[in-house]
Amino acid sequence: MNIALILAGGLGLRMNQESEPPKQFFVLGDKPVLIHTLERFERHPEIDAICVVCLQTWENYLEGLVNHFGIKKVRWIVTGGDCRQASVFNGLCTLEKDCSPEDIIIVHDGVRPFITSEIISQNIETAIRYGNAMTSMQCTDTLITSHDRKTAEYAMDRDSSYSVQTPQTYSLGYGLKHYRRAYEMGKTSMINCCELFIALGEKVYMVNGRKTNVKLTTRDDIAYLKFLNSIFHDGDEDHIE
């Protein structure tokens, strides 16, 4: 079974003004960003079920949305943790009760609505073949490092640097084993699965992402997402020109 684990537990502090709903509920066109995302998995033929990790206070609202928009594959709504690592782990532990260790888990950001069906398929294929799959894109800009946010003293090699997107994909057994090991070792704030696996000495296997698989992070992204929403119709986000 292939199960999408959709992360929608964040507060969106880099973007939101106070009193706004969290960014996964930002309305893009005729529906919230999170529903756009869920629809891509709903109609993907290789996805069998969806688990959504959600902020506790928004779970009822999400359930209403899922019913309203007819997302039938959602089988679990799980309460998020206090950071991304905890949210993923909560999702994996919930799935452990109902699924087998061989089931493939496709972890994806709820605020990356324009994921293509091709990226999803390649994630599943790569994870089955190699044990894990990480969607990433070669960096097109030079990268520098700064610790004081004002000056930089180190430039990284652009050609060997990749930025990580989601999905990040692996079997349920592989995920649980490594997340448990991370907690045993006191690692509690890894930003994503990929970073966690690397920190544990694992090799991660890359799948090519797309620029259009963008994450809603800051207000500048809204314009880009509105644009993408205006050019994509159901299913054609695979074929941008």
Place this chain on the structure above:
Amino acid sequence: MNIALILAGGLGLRMNQESEPPKQFFVLGDKPVLIHTLERFERHPEIDAICVVCLQTWENYLEGLVNHFGIKKVRWIVTGGDCRQASVFNGLCTLEKDCSPEDIIIVHDGVRPFITSEIISQNIETAIRYGNAMTSMQCTDTLITSHDRKTAEYAMDRDSSYSVQTPQTYSLGYGLKHYRRAYEMGKTSMINCCELFIALGEKVYMVNGRKTNVKLTTRDDIAYLKFLNSIFHDGDEDHIE
């Protein structure tokens, strides 16, 4: 004097199909991308003159465009080198004949048309105060390193990583001194000024970029630039919502 040094010497090999004009001449709305870029500097009150580094075979064409679109600040059109470092250096050496070492040079990609006037002003201010200024943006995605393009074994700290945009700004004297030192040391293919200065042990001073200050690199960028062109009108790229 504040002089914009606009780089338009590239062939755009990551984007173009054979027989297409180089990407700086890609027509966006009613004019080439490069003209959009030049107009932002033309109307910025702190910019006194513009030098464009251009592909040799396109210099006449560029001169025609500059006249046609009434870009009055262009005082120099310089032949590009065989890489970015050589192109910047050619520009600096041309300016050396007519300008003083204290003049401020604002180096900018010809294919980043939606540069804001605020970023230009902050570049000038920072370069005057600290000696150099590099436009950069904090990374919103985790970064990984790969040498075989298939697997990754190292994850970098997202919070201290920044991607470099342009402008990159410094006095003419500072630029010439460091570019000459780089050549003396055998460094001939630094991707940009920022990387070159860091390689020579300099500290670089950061100015906040914008996501909309995007560089036309691949075909995926074209649609986004078209969209930005449709929402921005003269001068309001500072105030996206």
